[in-house]
Amino acid sequence: MSKSEDESRLTGILVLSVTIACAGNSFLYGYQIGVVNQPAAIIQEFYNRTYYERQGGSWDALMRYHNYLHDNNVTDAEAIIKYNGSTSLNISTNPVLIEGNVTKQHNASVFGAQPELLLEDWVIKLLWSTTVAAFVLFGMIGAFISAQVADFFGRKLGMIVITFLMFIAAVLGGITLVAKSPECLILSRVFVGLHSGLNITLCPLYLAEISPKKIRGALGTCHQLAVTIGILVSQIFGLKELL
Secondary structure, three states, X not given: OOHHHHHOOOOHHHHHHHHHHHHHHHHHHHHHHHOOOOOHHHHHHHHHHHHHHHOOOOHHHHHHHHHHHXXXXXXXXXXXXXXXXXXXXXXXXXXXXXXXXXXXXXXXXXXXXXXXXXXXXHHHHHHXXXXXXXXXXXXXXXXXXXXXXXXXHOHXXXXXXXXXXXXXXXXXXXXXXXXXXXXXXXXXXXXXXHHHHHHHHHHHHHHHHHOOHHHHHHHXXXXXXXXXXXXXXXXXXXXXXXX
């Protein structure tokens, strides 16, 4: 076997190295691009609920009032029993007209709800925009400093070091619901963005340097392929029927 033929071989170690580099970096980058798209409405509702409860409101009571308003099959008297409302007669001076001629007479206070504590639409959109933009902004910062990180730590060690950013992001994202903290999710997106920005340079550089010359182009495309697969997986896992 000639030297040139030997240099173009796809060895087991090479395949393992490419797989680990792409799965631990490029795949995560693609996954984080699309992971917030499908559950956007759920996340925004979580924000609304969290800040509503922080001001002393009961989300369960608000949901009972919401269900009462959209239930056209019960009378106001029956709704008190069905939705566990107060038996005190608290009739609205401005009854809510739902569909057709269905008019809801009860105030939100009958069900213990306080709709005035809900966030305004522009505030929810601002929080959501911040969550999405944090990934992009800190991804840009990570991309700007990626060359310095690659030179200081080296390609392989650099990818190992930045993995800790993803661990921090995973912890912050994992405790978001338990801590009832939208801030944890936003901060998680900050670390995810920083990791992704650094990875954009480190992973392709590493793949280019470990690949034999004749198959360098083919192995280099593994980075883009892993990113695409990550986006696809995030969209699938984001389906309501799954996660």
